[in-house]
Amino acid sequence: MTYEIWLGMNIMWEIALGFMSYIVIAAIIWLAMSLVTFQKKASWFVAFKSTFIIGIVVTVIAFFALPTLTLSSFRDMNYWLDWATLTMMAFGVGAVVFGFIWPFMALKKNPSLSHTDFK
Amino acid sequence: MKKIPDLARRKWLQTASLAPLVSGAVVLSTSPKEAKAAIKTNAKIVIMGSGLGGVAVANRLRRELDGADITIIDAKVEHNYQPGYTLVATGVWPIKKVRDNNADYHPEGVKWVQDMVISVDPEANTVTTLGKQKIAYDFLVVATGVHLDYNLIEGMDVAAIGQNGLSSVYASPKAALASWEAMQTFTQKGGDAIMTLPGTPLKCAGAPLKMTFMLRDRLRQAGTLGQSNIQFQSALNNVFGVKIVNENVLARWKNLGIGVNYQRTLTGIDIGGRKAIFQEANGASTILPYDFVHVVPPQRAPDVIKNSPLAWQTGAMAAGGWLDVNKDTLQHQRYKNVFGVGDVNGTPRGKTAATVKKSAPIVVNNLIEVLKGNEPNMTFDGYTSCPLITREGAAMLIEFDYAGNLTPTLPVIEPLKASYFAWIMKVGMLKPAYVAVLKGRV
Numbered sequence: 001m002t003y004e005i006w007l008g009m010n011i012m013w014e015i016a017l018g019f020m021s022y023i024v025i026a027a028i029i030w031l032a033m034s035l036v037t038f039q040k041k042a043s044w045f046v047a048f049k050s051t052f053i054i055g056i057v058v059t060v061i062a063f064f065a066l067p068t069l070t071l072s073s074f075r076d077m078n079y080w081l082d083w084a085t086l087t088m089m090a091f092g093v094g095a096v097v098f099g100f101i102w103p104f105m106a107l108k109k110n111p112s113l114s115h116t117d118f119k
Numbered sequence: 120m121k122k123i124p125d126l127a128r129r130k131w132l133q134t135a136s137l138a139p140l141v142s143g144a145v146v147l148s149t150s151p152k153e154a155k156a157a158i159k160t161n162a163k164i165v166i167m168g169s170g171l172g173g174v175a176v177a178n179r180l181r182r183e184l185d186g187a188d189i190t191i192i193d194a195k196v197e198h199n200y201q202p203g204y205t206l207v208a209t210g211v212w213p214i215k216k217v218r219d220n221n222a223d224y225h226p227e228g229v230k231w232v233q234d235m236v237i238s239v240d241p242e243a244n245t246v247t248t249l250g251k252q253k254i255a256y257d258f259l260v261v262a263t264g265v266h267l268d269y270n271l272i273e274g275m276d277v278a279a280i281g282q283n284g285l286s287s288v289y290a291s292p293k294a295a296l297a298s299w300e301a302m303q304t305f306t307q308k309g310g311d312a313i314m315t316l317p318g319t320p321l322k323c324a325g326a327p328l329k330m331t332f333m334l335r336d337r338l339r340q341a342g343t344l345g346q347s348n349i350q351f352q353s354a355l356n357n358v359f360g361v362k363i364v365n366e367n368v369l370a371r372w373k374n375l376g377i378g379v380n381y382q383r384t385l386t387g388i389d390i391g392g393r394k395a396i397f398q399e400a401n402g403a404s405t406i407l408p409y410d411f412v413h414v415v416p417p418q419r420a421p422d423v424i425k426n427s428p429l430a431w432q433t434g435a436m437a438a439g440g441w442l443d444v445n446k447d448t449l450q451h452q453r454y455k456n457v458f459g460v461g462d463v464n465g466t467p468r469g470k471t472a473a474t475v476k477k478s479a480p481i482v483v484n485n486l487i488e489v490l491k492g493n494e495p496n497m498t499f500d501g502y503t504s505c506p507l508i509t510r511e512g513a514a515m516l517i518e519f520d521y522a523g524n525l526t527p528t529l530p531v532i533e534p535l536k537a538s539y540f541a542w543i544m545k546v547g548m549l550k551p552a553y554v555a556v557l558k559g560r561v
Contacts, residue, residue: 004528007552007561014551070546071211072512072539081531082539089543 026100033103040107047105051098054105059094066090157185162490165246165256167236167423169193170201171472171557172461173262174224175479178559181226183487190230190256192248196221198557199292200550202472205326207295208288209333210303211511211546214296224557236263239427241454258486259457261442263424265322265470267416273387273396275414283390287414288326298330301411302337309343310410311350313395315385317417318354319439322462322470325505325517327351327415328358328368334411335375336510349377352397352407354384360468361523364507364515367535371509385414420463429457431465441465446521448495449482455489458482466501467521472549473504476556502526506545509537516541 016023037044066089067073077083164180166173169191177191198219206212225231234248245255267289269275277290281297284305288295305312314331321327331351338344351358351372358379359365372379383405387396395412397405418439424430425440429451432443442459443452446466451457460482462470469478478499485495501521508514517534518526525534532540555561 003561007555010555010560011548011551014554015547067512067539070512070543072542076510076513076537076539076542078513078536078538079533081533085540085543 030100030103033107037103037106040110042106042110044102044106047102047109050109051102051105054101055094055098058097059090062093063087063090066093157183158487158491159185160490161186161188162257163188163255164190164258164260164486165254166191166260166262167193167239167246168262168264168461168463169195169198169221169225169231170262170264170461171553172264172475172479173260174198174221174557175475175559176260176262176460176483177229178224178226178557179479179483180486181229182559183483184490188230189228190232190254191225192232192234192236192246192254193221194233194235194249196233198224200553202323202549202553204288204292204295205323205329205333205508206546207292208286208298208302208330209337209508209511210299214292216550217292217295224554226559236423239423239429241428241451241457244456257456258490259454260482260486261424261429261457261459261463262461263421263463265418265462266421266425268319268419269414269416271417272385272414274390275388275416276390279390284393284409284411285388285390285414286330286412287416288330289322289416298413302334305411306334306337306341306343308410309338309341309345309347311348311408312411312413313407313409314349314351314413315395315415316351316353316355316358317415318384319417319419320441320470321415321418323505324360324470325507327413329508330413331372331377332375332507332509333511334413335377340511350407351377351379352383352385352395353379353381356381361517361519361525363523363525363535364517364519367515368507388412388414420465424463429454436465439465446501447498448485449478449499450485450489450495458486468501468519468523469503469521471503471505472553472556473518474502476552476561477502479556479559500526506541506549508542508545512542513537513539514541514545516544 066086164187166177173191177189180187180189198221200217203212203217207214207217234250234252236246237249238247245253247253269277279285280287280290280294281300284301286298286301288298312334314327316327335349338347357365358368382400383397385395386398393409395407395409399405419425420430420440420442424442429442430440431437442463442465444450444459444464445452449459460479461475481497481499484497488496504518506514506516515535515537516532518528520526527534
């Protein structure tokens with residue numbers, strides 16, 4: 001099983017290499033937004049519920065969209081492993097969206113912050 | 120006790136949260152550290168071929184040997200992801216996904232002789248290239264792949280693939296793309312399709328079956344299945360060498376209306392006249408007209424091996440000139456400083472990329488053991504894997520060993536079920552896995 005885990009990590013890494021420029025840009029944007037959010041002392045917890053709901057919505061959309069996007073269909077889900085694969089992929093998409101938009105939502109949810117909050 | 124300022128604490132937390140990502144990236148971007156130190160040697164190792172097997176072995180040897188003189192000999196500049204050819208030939212992938220550069224995967228410190236070996240003298244431990252270089256070796260790794268013997272099909276012209284309903288997925292990426300074009304033209308109107316299978320060992324024995332399944336699916340998608348007839352002509356008594364898989368495929372084809380005929384060997388083709396000539400078991404000739412044909416060439420070892428002392432001299436593997444290796448250790452049976460990896464091996468099974476994934480580490484380990492004066496101490500079980508596409512969107516993940524036992528990597532996989540999971544593996548994960556094997560990481 002150790003070999004399979006190592007193989008899985010390498011597969012994910014090689015996939016990521018193919019999109020590395022996009023990943024780096026997204027990471028820079030996310031880090032910048034996170035830094036701004038921390039600096040403005042915005043409350044991440046205030047935004048958690050709405051961000052989580054968006055993440056769930058995206059997960060559901062992904063669940064129904066992924067078969068077509070991967071050139072397949074629901075009729076090709078033949079046993080539990082297929083449903084588990086699709087569900088994990090959909091959750092993965094939802095989790096990425098959740099993580100990425102959280103700092104944006106935290107800032108958006110704290111519009112009453114003023115310069116006097118910075119000490 | 121002095122309290123850490125909020126801002127400093129938050130900055131530390133931000134940095135700490137990134138550490139796992141950064142360290143993971145560093146681990147995967149650099150060669151994995153071996154638990155043992157690299158072995159010091161000045162051995163000369165020559166690797167014939169820069170396909171998956173040759174490059175994977177080169178990367179591993181470079182990492183595990185300190186000071187070895189390693190040379191890859193291959194004129195091929197382009198590296199092709201051959202497992203992707205059926206995806207190109209059936210319109211799932213664009214051609215660029217199967218074309219890379221060999222230079223991107225060769226390890227640093229390994230010499231690359233851009234030439235072809237034309238003869239091997241295992242008594243003198245030398246190889247001679249087309250450019251008349253004589254290169255000596257202490258150890259030789261044969262990774263030449265197979266020779267596609269289109270010449271055995273009279274009238275066959277590889278350059279004509281894509282025209283007049285002629286397809287053949289094996290020849291090259293361009294041939295795979297041309298095969299897709301021929302398939303598209305055929306599915307617009309439908310008609311009679313002939314799918315062939317020769318009697319020789321094949322690389323990716325599942326490819327002729329995948330082409331058949333996908334052709335049927337493309338006809339269904341185009342709405343011309345009703346006016347089409349697909350007949351599979353096998354030169355053997357089966358369509359796949361693993362009995363349980365053979366039975367499963369035949370049952371599916373019966374349901375899908377795909378006919379099968381046995382002991383029909385494709386011996387000639389009239390491309391312009393769209394006729395395929397088969398030899399029956401009794402020696403009689405049968406001529407079959409077609410609107411679409413998929414030609415699978417008979418395969419054998421390249422001449423450089425077939426015509427050398429390295430080939431099997433007697434037995435079932437001798438006709439194809441396959442490399443005479445011990446099926447367990449992959450060491451040559453007579454020349455103990457020669458090893459084989461990949462399709463050229465004369466073993467009962469195993470001409471797939473997955474075979475190389477499992478066998479390359481064994482070849483490297485056993486070569487190093489022999490280099491140290493020991494006997495090979497790792498054995499290969501003949502692992503072969505074939506993601507057998509059954510239609511666009513589903514595949515069966517077949518894995519088996521020398522004995523024909525199904526050996527799924529994960530116990531949760533049901534090999535004989537056409538599934539979305541196997542499809543995702545095939546179209547999304549196997550090429551990244553292949554690249555990791557090329558780099559010598561897995």
